[in-house]
Amino acid sequence: MNTSAKKKKVVLLQGGLSSEREVSLSTGKGFAQALVELGYPFEVIDCKEDLLVQINEAKRNGAEVALLALHGKYAEEGIAQSICEYVKLPYSGSGILGSALCMDKVFTKEVLANHKIPIAHHQIANKNEINKFHLEMPLPVVVKPSRDGSSVGITIVNDKSQLKSALEEAAKYDQYILIEEFIPGIELTVPILDEKVLTPIEIVPKTDFYDYKNKYTAGRTDYIMPARLAESVLKRTCDIALRAFHACRLRCYARVDFRVTTDGRPYVLEINTLPGCTPTSLLPKSAAHSGISFNRLVEILVERATLDYAGVR
Ligand SMILES: Nc1ncnc2c1ncn2[C@@H]1O[C@H](COP(=O)(O)OP(=O)(O)O)[C@@H](O)[C@H]1O
Numbered sequence: 051m052n053t054s055a056k057k058k059k060v061v062l063l064q065g066g067l068s069s070e071r072e073v074s075l076s077t078g079k080g081f082a083q084a085l086v087e088l089g090y091p092f093e094v095i096d097c098k099e100d101l102l103v104q105i106n107e108a109k110r111n112g113a114e115v116a117l118l119a120l121h122g123k124y125a126e127e128g129i130a131q132s133i134c135e136y137v138k139l140p141y142s143g144s145g146i147l148g149s150a151l152c153m154d155k156v157f158t159k160e161v162l163a164n165h166k167i168p169i170a171h172h173q174i175a176n177k178n179e180i181n182k183f184h185l186e187m188p189l190p191v192v193v194k195p196s197r198d199g200s201s202v203g204i205t206i207v208n209d210k211s212q213l214k215s216a217l218e219e220a221a222k223y224d225q226y227i228l229i230e231e232f233i234p235g236i237e238l239t240v241p242i243l244d245e246k247v248l249t250p251i252e253i254v255p256k257t258d259f260y261d262y263k264n265k266y267t268a269g270r271t272d273y274i275m276p277a278r279l280a281e282s283v284l285k286r287t288c289d290i291a292l293r294a295f296h297a298c299r300l301r302c303y304a305r306v307d308f309r310v311t312t313d314g315r316p317y318v319l320e321i322n323t324l325p326g327c328t329p330t331s332l333l334p335k336s337a338a339h340s341g342i343s344f345n346r347l348v349e350i351l352v353e354r355a356t357l358d359y360a361g362v363r
Pocket residue numbers: 170192194198199200201202204230231232233234237259260261307309319320
């Protein structure tokens with residue numbers, strides 16, 4: 051990296067309107083520290099309803115790149131990216147289409163299936179038709195809202211009597227509900243940065259599954275790097291992660307969540323397009339294990355920032 055080159059002026063977008071606002075502020079704090087250490091001039095926007103006005107103002111002040119520290123709704127599905135596109139301010143991470151696609155687990159699975167990427171069997175239910183829903187898969191199944199994260203609204207159904215309440219729980223969060231074959235085995239996440247796979251992380255909750263409390267309470271889950279899988283299985287999983295990343299037309303970075311059966315078959319569960327970058331988040335941990343410092347990670351996000359129509363007329 052040429053350190054003598056003039057550093058781009060960055061506008062750091064953080065906060066936002068989603069339930070992950072606090073996580074975003076934590077990602078933003080780390081990004082700001084890295085920008086200081088790397089010598090990038092920058093300003094910070096706390097993203098509220100007036101984001102368009104604020105971004106225009108930042109552009110007038112010379113901002114050349116938006117660095118997204120946002121997570122969850124109004125960002126992860128491409129809304130913040132759309133605003134940047136509209137004012138032609140290059141931004142970090144994936145574009146509008148890939149962001150919108152990966153926010154919706156049902157649509158993501160349709161694209162992945164078309165690319166012959168292994169996914170769990172599933173059915174779809176509509177919130178308004180829960181009473182008519184007929185399960186055509188053996189138990190256990192996992193019931194989840196199509197568009198949400200952080201394991202909210204997810205139930206593992208072991209007994210048919212739990213199915214209706216599981217559908218109702220998921221329906222609190224989305225119109226569309228995904229009912230998925232339960233994949234036994236281990237849980238794995240594969241972070242990608244600069245379109246290259248980083249060290250995969252095995253996720254081992256001490257109890258239950260990787261639900262909200264096990265995700266966000268320190269000490270409830272062990273994270274093992276590199277994952278305890280045969281080299282050939284790890285390689286297959288990493289290859290699938292990269293294929294999934296490209297199939298969904300993602301850019302620069304993402305985190306692909308998997309279940310891997312004990313006989314070594316990986317299944318993609320979902321793809322996170324604005325993965326957390328807090329001090330305890332998985333992507334920075336994996337980057338560090340791969341020899342990429344947090345500052346270098348931030349530098350890559352800034353330098354790779356672009357627009358959907360960059361390079362074409
Ligand atoms: N088909 C499945 N088989 C086994 N466990 C699952 C399955 N789907 C989800 N889970 C469990 O639920 C967690 C959250 O599911 P995921 O699809 O990654 O949604 P999100 O992280 O967006 O809430 C996973 O990390 C995993 O522990």
